Amino acid sequence: DIQMTQSPSTLSAFIGDTVTITCRASQSISNYLAWYQHKPGKAPKLLIYKASNLESGVPSRFSGSGSGTAFTLTISSLQPDDFATYYCQQYKSNSQTFGQGTKVEIK
Amino acid sequence: EVQLVESGGGLVQPGGSLRLSCAASGFTFSRYWMTWVRQAPGKGLEWVANIKQDGSEKYYVDSVKGRFTISRDNAKNSLYLQMHNLRVEDTAVYYCASVRGFSGYDPLDYWGQGSLVTVSS
Numbered sequence: 001d002i003q004m005t006q007s008p009s010t011l012s013a014f015i016g017d018t019v020t021i022t023c024r025a026s027q028s029i030s031n032y033l034a035w036y037q038h039k040p041g042k043a044p045k046l047l048i049y050k051a052s053n054l055e056s057g058v059p060s061r062f063s064g065s066g067s068g069t070a071f072t073l074t075i076s077s078l079q080p081d082d083f084a085t086y087y088c089q090q091y092k093s094n095s096q097t098f099g100q101g102t103k104v105e106i107k
Numbered sequence: 108e109v110q111l112v113e114s115g116g117g118l119v120q121p122g123g124s125l126r127l128s129c130a131a132s133g134f135t136f137s138r139y140w141m142t143w144v145r146q147a148p149g150k151g152l153e154w155v156a157n158i159k160q161d162g163s164e165k166y167y168v169d170s171v172k173g174r175f176t177i178s179r180d181n182a183k184n185s186l187y188l189q190m191h192n193l194r195v196e197d198t199a200v201y202y203c204a205s206v207r208g209f210s211g212y213d214p215l216d217y218w219g220q221g222s223l224v225t226v227s228s
Contacts, residue, residue: 001169034214036152043202043218044144044152055216066178087152091212094157096142101151 002090004028006099012107017078021102023071023088032092035064035073039084048073109133109217123193127222129186129203137181142207142215143188145199156188166205190220193226199228
């Protein structure tokens with residue numbers, strides 16, 4: 001199975017900061033990678049697909065990059081609504097896997 | 108408007124069984140792969156299982172193989188997860204989600220609000 005490793009596990013930042021979350025796959029997944037935002041009590045929300053494609057309706061301060069085994073999610077000018085947990089997910093294989101998550105907290 | 112509504116969660120003893128349902132509306136259910144994802148208390152998201160449009164292909168995370176069965180009824184626009192021999196570590200909120208596109212190799216674009224399953228004596 002393909003393992004996904006995210007870092008950091010927790011990230012503290014100020015409003016207005018730019019933050020970057022990293023996700024690494026245990027083998028090449030080309031660009032079959034998505035990023036989700038998850039808030040407590042809510043359904044996860046798709047932000048980025050195919051590693052760098054912004055989902056419709058998602059603010060342009062979110063961006064994704066990478067291919068193969070290394071990927072990043074960048075949030076520019078962090079807003080109050082952005083404090084949440086973020087997950088990467090590979091869908092290269094039928095047995096899809098998520099990273100362990102990165103909680104973005106207010107500093 | 109796309110809606111996915113889970114039901115069937117609750118409290119069950121270890122070794123017991125439970126069947127989750129997910130009612131879909133607002134899209135052509137039969138055209139898409141469907142998935143179950145769970146989140147244990149204080150833990151991250153875990154992909155559990157997915158099923159092809161016609162039910163001919165099913166895939167599971169290793170920890171539930173032989174105990175859980177994913178199925179669907181396209182006539183009823185419904186997805187199911189039959190869970191047997193439940194363990195304490197199966198305690199989680201279970202989400203159903205639709206897979207974008209038709210190949211199965213796509214992200215999860217619509218999610219339900221989740222159904223809580225608690226396994227405890």
